[in-house]
Amino acid sequence: MEIVVRLDVVLAQRKMKSKDLDEAIGISVQNLSLLKSGKVKGLRFSTLARICEVLECQPGDLLEAVVVP
Secondary structure (H helix, E strand, O other): OEEEEOHHHHHHHOOOOHHHHHHHHOOOHHHHHHHHHOOOOOOOHHHHHHHHHHHOOOHHHHEEEEOOO
């Protein structure tokens, strides 16, 4: 099983740019880019909670478990 980050999809649905999100949650552009691409090994719950607060979504909207054959 693999976890897929759908942050780019949620940002597009909210018509929000990455730059606006990084300013709102206080995360660097580089770290947000790594998160969007799924190249992070971990994510703090506090960061996830702040992203969900700003985007008005649930963690399940951002993360999806995908079965890899």
